[in-house]
Amino acid sequence: MKKPQTLLWLLTALSAVLLSLPWLVPHTGALALVAFVPLLVADELAAQYKVRAPWMYPAAAFVAWNAATTFWVCNATVGGGLFAILANAAQMLLVWLLFRLARKKMQGVLPYIFLAAMWIAWERRYFDVDISWPWLTLGGAFAQSTRTVQWYEFTGTLGGSLWIWLSNLGIYGLLAAVSGGAWQRWNDLARGCAAVGIVLVIAGPVVLSKVLYDNYEVRSEGTVDVVIGQPNFDPYEKFESLTQAQQTSVLLEEFDRALAARPDGPVLLLAPETFTGDVFLDRAEESPTLQRVRGFLAEHPGAEMLLGATTYDLYDTRSAPDILARPFGGGWIVSHNSAVMTAASGPVEVYHKSKLVVGTELTPYPKVFVPLDDWLSKKMGVSGLMGRCAGQDEVSLLHFGADRLPLGCAVCYESVYGEYCADYVRKGAQAMTIITNDAWWGDTPGYRQHLSYARLRAIELRRDIARCGNTGISCFIDQRGEVLDETTWWTRGTLSGLVHLSTAQTAFVRHGDIVGRVCTLVFLLLAAMLLVRLFVPGRRG
Numbered sequence: 001m002k003k004p005q006t007l008l009w010l011l012t013a014l015s016a017v018l019l020s021l022p023w024l025v026p027h028t029g030a031l032a033l034v035a036f037v038p039l040l041v042a043d044e045l046a047a048q049y050k051v052r053a054p055w056m057y058p059a060a061a062f063v064a065w066n067a068a069t070t071f072w073v074c075n076a077t078v079g080g081g082l083f084a085i086l087a088n089a090a091q092m093l094l095v096w097l098l099f100r101l102a103r104k105k106m107q108g109v110l111p112y113i114f115l116a117a118m119w120i121a122w123e124r125r126y127f128d129v130d131i132s133w134p135w136l137t138l139g140g141a142f143a144q145s146t147r148t149v150q151w152y153e154f155t156g157t158l159g160g161s162l163w164i165w166l167s168n169l170g171i172y173g174l175l176a177a178v179s180g181g182a183w184q185r186w187n188d189l190a191r192g193c194a195a196v197g198i199v200l201v202i203a204g205p206v207v208l209s210k211v212l213y214d215n216y217e218v219r220s221e222g223t224v225d226v227v228i229g230q231p232n233f234d235p236y237e238k239f240e241s242l243t244q245a246q247q248t249s250v251l252l253e254e255f256d257r258a259l260a261a262r263p264d265g266p267v268l269l270l271a272p273e274t275f276t277g278d279v280f281l282d283r284a285e286e287s288p289t290l291q292r293v294r295g296f297l298a299e300h301p302g303a304e305m306l307l308g309a310t311t312y313d314l315y316d317t318r319s320a321p322d323i324l325a326r327p328f329g330g331g332w333i334v335s336h337n338s339a340v341m342t343a344a345s346g347p348v349e350v351y352h353k354s355k356l357v358v359g360t361e362l363t364p365y366p367k368v369f370v371p372l373d374d375w376l377s378k379k380m381g382v383s384g385l386m387g388r389c390a391g392q393d394e395v396s397l398l399h400f401g402a403d404r405l406p407l408g409c410a411v412c413y414e415s416v417y418g419e420y421c422a423d424y425v426r427k428g429a430q431a432m433t434i435i436t437n438d439a440w441w442g443d444t445p446g447y448r449q450h451l452s453y454a455r456l457r458a459i460e461l462r463r464d465i466a467r468c469g470n471t472g473i474s475c476f477i478d479q480r481g482e483v484l485d486e487t488t489w490w491t492r493g494t495l496s497g498l499v500h501l502s503t504a505q506t507a508f509v510r511h512g513d514i515v516g517r518v519c520t521l522v523f524l525l526l527a528a529m530l531l532v533r534l535f536v537p538g539r540r541g
Contacts, residue, residue, distance in 0.1 A: 004045055004049045011038040011041055015039040020068040023143075030148070066086075069449075076360075106526075106533070117523040120516060135416065139156075139158055154507045155515050156515065166201050220500040224501065225267045228468045238470075244276055248293070267304075272435050273412050281311050282314060304401070308338070309340045310337060312336070320332050334390050339433075349399060352391050395423040407431055408424025411435055415457055416450075438469050454467055458479060461509060464502075472487045485497055
């Protein structure tokens, strides 16, 4: 083959399409099980024919995958969207280039084990760093195919990442054996074992998932009556042209309409993320919005409301109390993206979002980037270019009703983080809520992908979830990850349902991300081996 470039580009494009479709088209998660095979074949061909700049092919595949699935970030911020696409693709490419290096220094299957372990170790680490964008974690490919991954209650989402790599590498290994002649040299037993092994790797998890799904019994130790309010404010109008009083009137009118036909009694009213921005934590009860809400709740005995709010800590000091503080009046202010639980009277409970969106909410590595942000802001004559919300050190729960039932509330982006959400259940959450505002991205795949990740959290935690979105999709999700009832996108209204309570803990909750930890260990051991073979004379693959 004198000019393999055309074939290499076709294989690259095929991988990009197969990787992208699970995030764009429902029930296509199985495509991820073969998505890396064309890229692995392209990599082998590029090495055989000594193609110049072979890194171009995986680079193109990863950029295309990221762009096709997360282009919608550009609707909110073009610079942020391009950075997310290119930076994420660059990290994937780095993993691939290290794999290509390992192929030169290691023999047999070791480079491929190194690739799978390294990729999953990277995914696990990506959940914890300041600049965190784990939207395309491989196991998330099944977020719209949840009936095939009921076993996430044992492994979490990285179990799906491992399944994808085992399947891709197994199929590629068989193709390599057939094309290289090894298959013909094997005896019948070896060929049979290889074929059966691939079938088990691909079909085994699907069969297990069906058994778990069909035999799962809803765990219910009581229920909570929930009414979700979807006020449907365009965020670009919400924060620019609509007064808070107008927004509060709309939401309370929707809740009043929903409560009018039902008897008084315990009911949780769920409102979206950042619904209000007038809550100062040292005097929360004086917030005009909370005063109106509490007056409304007094007219509906037993009702309580969980709503999103931008909250503030005020400091009357000469020097900044925290690197994230901004000048305010004669002192300083620290802002939070919070979930607030309030009844008609009594104390207000507050939880601060901790998994913050880089740039818009979070200044990463603040000791480095806060001074840089301040300098750029002064030079450009504008206020801070990066958000400086402060989170809390660990999750905490909100409590509902006379029995103070413990509930978890993941604020928007937090619902992407499986092990983080498991902390709510470890703390005692008997059901989960999610409040979000996905409208920044418009009618794009973004809000649908975000909803689908909530379905994975329901499986991992085996908790019912009530999800409230400002513009949708608001819904109820059961413990098997099924959406029971939902609103439509960009509509105003309410949704009523029951959320089951449970104190049981899944293996994933009890033991955490075992798959990620084991893969990280394997990666570190193989990385050490690779370093020895790179730098110790006489050590070669």
